[in-house]
Amino acid sequence: MKRNTFGKAALSSLLVATTMVGCGGAAFWRPSAKVVKEKESGDKLAAITEKALAERDFVRALEAAEGAVAASPRNATYRQLLGRAYVANGRFVSAETALGDAMALGNSDPRTVISLALVKVGLGRNDEARRLLADNAATLPAADYGLAMAMAGDAAEGVRVLSEAIHDPSANARTRQNLAYAYALAGRWKDSRVMAGEDLEPLAAAQRVSQWAMMAEPSMGAQRVAALMGVTLNAADAGLPVRLALAPEAPADAAQTMMADAAADAPPVVEAAPEAPVAVAAVETVPVPAAEPAPVAAKPVRVADFVVEDKSTPKPAAAKPAKAVMAKAAPAAKMQKVAMFTPVTNGASAWVVQLGAYDSAAIAKEKWTRMATVNSSIAAFPVLTSQANVGGKTYHRVAINGFATRNDAMAMCRAIKAQKGQCFVREGAPGATPQRWALATKGRQFASR
Numbered sequence: 001m002k003r004n005t006f007g008k009a010a011l012s013s014l015l016v017a018t019t020m021v022g023c024g025g026a027a028f029w030r031p032s033a034k035v036v037k038e039k040e041s042g043d044k045l046a047a048i049t050e051k052a053l054a055e056r057d058f059v060r061a062l063e064a065a066e067g068a069v070a071a072s073p074r075n076a077t078y079r080q081l082l083g084r085a086y087v088a089n090g091r092f093v094s095a096e097t098a099l100g101d102a103m104a105l106g107n108s109d110p111r112t113v114i115s116l117a118l119v120k121v122g123l124g125r126n127d128e129a130r131r132l133l134a135d136n137a138a139t140l141p142a143a144d145y146g147l148a149m150a151m152a153g154d155a156a157e158g159v160r161v162l163s164e165a166i167h168d169p170s171a172n173a174r175t176r177q178n179l180a181y182a183y184a185l186a187g188r189w190k191d192s193r194v195m196a197g198e199d200l201e202p203l204a205a206a207q208r209v210s211q212w213a214m215m216a217e218p219s220m221g222a223q224r225v226a227a228l229m230g231v232t233l234n235a236a237d238a239g240l241p242v243r244l245a246l247a248p249e250a251p252a253d254a255a256q257t258m259m260a261d262a263a264a265d266a267p268p269v270v271e272a273a274p275e276a277p278v279a280v281a282a283v284e285t286v287p288v289p290a291a292e293p294a295p296v297a298a299k300p301v302r303v304a305d306f307v308v309e310d311k312s313t314p315k316p317a318a319a320k321p322a323k324a325v326m327a328k329a330a331p332a333a334k335m336q337k338v339a340m341f342t343p344v345t346n347g348a349s350a351w352v353v354q355l356g357a358y359d360s361a362a363i364a365k366e367k368w369t370r371m372a373t374v375n376s377s378i379a380a381f382p383v384l385t386s387q388a389n390v391g392g393k394t395y396h397r398v399a400i401n402g403f404a405t406r407n408d409a410m411a412m413c414r415a416i417k418a419q420k421g422q423c424f425v426r427e428g429a430p431g432a433t434p435q436r437w438a439l440a441t442k443g444r445q446f447a448s449r
Contacts, residue, residue, distance in 0.1 A: 041071065042067075042072040042075060045064045045065070045078075046065075046068045049064040049065040049081045050081070053084060056088075058088040061085045062082075062085040065081045065085040066085075068081065068082070069098075070244060073246065076106050076107035077107060079098055079101045079102035080098075080112050082102075083099035083115060083116070084115065086237075087115060087119065087229060087231060090234040091234045091237040092122045093237045094237055094239055095116075096120060096123060099112055099115055099116040105246075108136060110139060110140050110144060113132060113133070113140060116132060117129040117132050117133050118148060118228070121148075121221055122226065123222070126152045133148055133149050133152065142168070142175075143162065143171075143175040143178050145161060146160075146161035146162035146182060147162065147182055150185045155182055156186060158185065158186075159183060159186055162178055162182050165179075173198075177195075180192045180193075180198075184213070184216070187216075193205055193206060213390075219424075219426040235414040235417060236418075349401040349402050350403075351405065351406050351426070352399035352401045352403070352409065352425070352427070353399060353425055354397060355368065355398045355416075355421070356398050357388060357395040357397040357398070358396050358398070359395065361385070364385060364396040368383060368398050369439065371421060373439060374419070375421055377416060377419075378416065381400035381401065382402055383398065383399070383400055383434070383435040384398075384400070384401050384429075384433065384434055385398055386429035386433065388429075399426075399432070400412070401428060409425040
């Protein structure tokens with residue numbers, strides 16, 4: 001497909017050259033002390049939203065955007081601004097609704113389409129994202145369409161489009177870096193390093209590709225989108241407020257109006273608000289330097305805390321039968337006490353909540369002990385360890401299991417993060433080893449596994 005819009009409507013959220021270097025986002029900006037006035041006009045509130053977004057005052061931007069939509073609920077531009085404000089605040093569930101409403105009202109400009117597609121990827125709806133992109137392909141800039149398609153799981157299509165785009169006269173560093181990222185998502189690491197090196201020094205290019213490799217695991221789609229868009233995910237997002245929900249358009253002809261008037265005399269029927277999709281667990285991304293691990297933003301975190309699983313890792317030996325009696329050390333009652341879902345106790349859990357990854361088994365146990373001491377949710381669930389290889393170095397990963405579904409695991413991760421912990425959800429690693437680590441409490445030993 002020939003595209004004539006390569007240089008138009010460039011979307012700032014896809015500037016890989018700036019957003020993928022660090023982990024900046026809404027969480028690291030101090031909100032303004034100003035308060036949005038309730039009676040300001042929609043246009044004025046929209047202008048305030050644009051200004052606040054430009055100044056990265058995301059809290060104020062959201063206040064103004066919600067006010068604008070409340071003032072004029074069927075204004076597509078205001079809905080789009082509201083979606084952008086939700087994205088900036090890491091609220092992907094609300095952003096999906098707001099951006100979808102904007103498109104339903106007629107706003108289908110490239111920024112809206114690309115942002116909505118990426119939000120859907122962040123929420124795990126890759127199929128919907130690809131359909132949205134394909135339906136609007138003719139109007140989207142190739143540099144944005146290609147990378148968004150690769151993020152949505154069709155890396156081959158992303159590489160194809162971006163490979164053509166870099167030969168257009170309007171192609172720039174952003175186009176080339178987007179292609180480098182698409183190569184990485186396709187597993188073409190050598191091509192990714194070569195393309196990244198077109199605009200970066202060799203060391204910087206290697207660091208960038210290593211960073212992408214750290215988020216290459218399929219289950220880390222939400223983290224990749226958050227890093228690309230330069231935001232920090234908000235796992236507490238409950239969805240668009242009911243007061244801002246898009247109501248159906250009023251009847252157009254006289255007959256409909258008469259029917260509506262007649263219905264007004266009948267007892268009112270209250271419609272239940274649609275159930276909001278589950279928000280994706282918030283996980284901070286971690287850049288990978290060429291040599292020593294570096295902390296994420298202002299938060300000291302080991303680089304290896306979140307690592308890519310090496311499927312070639314030898315399967316650890318099964319636990320000895322004599323130790324099977326310890327398997328009941330984390331009974332269902334103890335797990336249920338700290339969980340808002342029904343835990344799995346028969347070993348059939350396919351999902352785990354990873355707490356970290358460390359240089360040695362001893363450090364892994366020490367870190368778990370510290371976390372479990374201050375967080376009863378961690379202490380109540382069985383512990384699993386597995387090994388992963390990154391850049392030739394072996395890391396020892398610590399996770400807890402007992403979750404029937406991904407949503408259950410995400411709920412637990414949100415609870416952990418609410419107590420200032422760190423975690424992310426992934427599928428269980430083959431051959432993970434149950435551990436019998438225990439906490440000493442008032443003379444009694446509570447074994448984790």
